[in-house]
Amino acid sequence: MSEIIRQAEKAKAVVADEAAPKWQRVAQGMNALAGVSLGESDPLVGEMLESAIAELRAGCSQHSIETDDDYQRIDDSGLQRM
Numbered sequence: 001m002s003e004i005i006r007q008a009e010k011a012k013a014v015v016a017d018e019a020a021p022k023w024q025r026v027a028q029g030m031n032a033l034a035g036v037s038l039g040e041s042d043p044l045v046g047e048m049l050e051s052a053i054a055e056l057r058a059g060c061s062q063h064s065i066e067t068d069d070d071y072q073r074i075d076d077s078g079l080q081r082m
Contacts, residue, residue: 004049007036022079027068030056030082056082 011032015025033056036049059082063074071079 004036004045007032008049021072022076023071023074024068026074026079026082027071030060031068 011029014032015029017025020028033053036053059078063078064070074082
C-alpha cells in the first residue's frame with residue numbers, strides 16, 4: 001500500500017472516531033494529511049485527492065486557524081463541511 005493511501009486511511013479513521021469532539025477529529029484528520037505528496041500517486045488518485053484537499057482548504061480559509069485549538073471556534077456546520 002502506498003504512503004499516500006496509508007495517510008488517507010489514517011485521516012479517515014481519525015475523523016470517523018466519534019469518541020473525540022468533532023473539532024478535534026477535524027484537526028487530527030488535517031494533521032494526518034499534512035505532507036501528503038500527490039506526485040507519488042497515480043494520476044486518478046492524485047486528481048481525487050487534489051480535489052478533496054482543495055475543498056478542505058476552502059473550508060479552512062474562512063477561518064483563522066493557527067493551532068489545533070482554533071478548530072473549537074468553528075461552528076458545527078463548518079466542521080461538517082470540512
